[in-house]
Amino acid sequence: MLRRSIEIAAVIAVIAAALQGCTTTKDDMLPHGDETMMDVWLQSTGGGAGGIGERKLLDARQDLRRAISTSDSVQEENARYTRTAQNEIYSQFKRLPNPDLVMYVYPHLAGTDPAPIPGYSTVFPLYQRVQYAMPGERTEDY
Structure with missing residues (x-):
């Protein structure tokens, strides 16, 4: 009888935990700021066309280039x-x-x-x- 009541209490606890998880909203779980994905992209690449990030990329590519030799x-x-x-x-x-x-x-x-x-x-x-x-x-x- 005691064992049966422990099993019932465990089932009730699992159901309560599952229902508690369903009461949260997406915004509570994953809060976000005012930035859009484009803002994040531009910030990480250093700006838009002709920006600092693009200049760094071109400089890095220039370091890797070699002159073409036909000798x-x-x-x-x-x-x-x-x-x-x-x-x-x-x-x-x-x-x-x-x-x-x-x-x-x-x-x-x-x-x-x-x-x-x-x-x-x-x-x-x-x-x-x-x-x-x-x-x-x-x-x-x-």
Whole structure:
């Protein structure tokens, strides 16, 4: 019985708190002054067209500008950093070493009618296909 009355008191307290929240108005919760959004914008940017804020912005942009140079030395220097299909492939995917193996074939008899074959050397790559390293994978000798 005591437990039931505590539950009822808790429900009544929650309902009272909810109703109290509904009695406030927007202006009480969020008071505002006489300034409009345009006034706030102009104040933060330093005024209207041609104002101090716009002058500061133009000065900051002027500090960041560089002169355009068409000299060959600049173009050659930038060519090292220019991305092309060839240097992208070679710089990102390095070819892994594929050593040549030399094999000596001893003299032997071959065929259904055994014919003598003299000894000879042959060269073949270790891997059947060219292998490429993933970007960032080590390619130098261990």
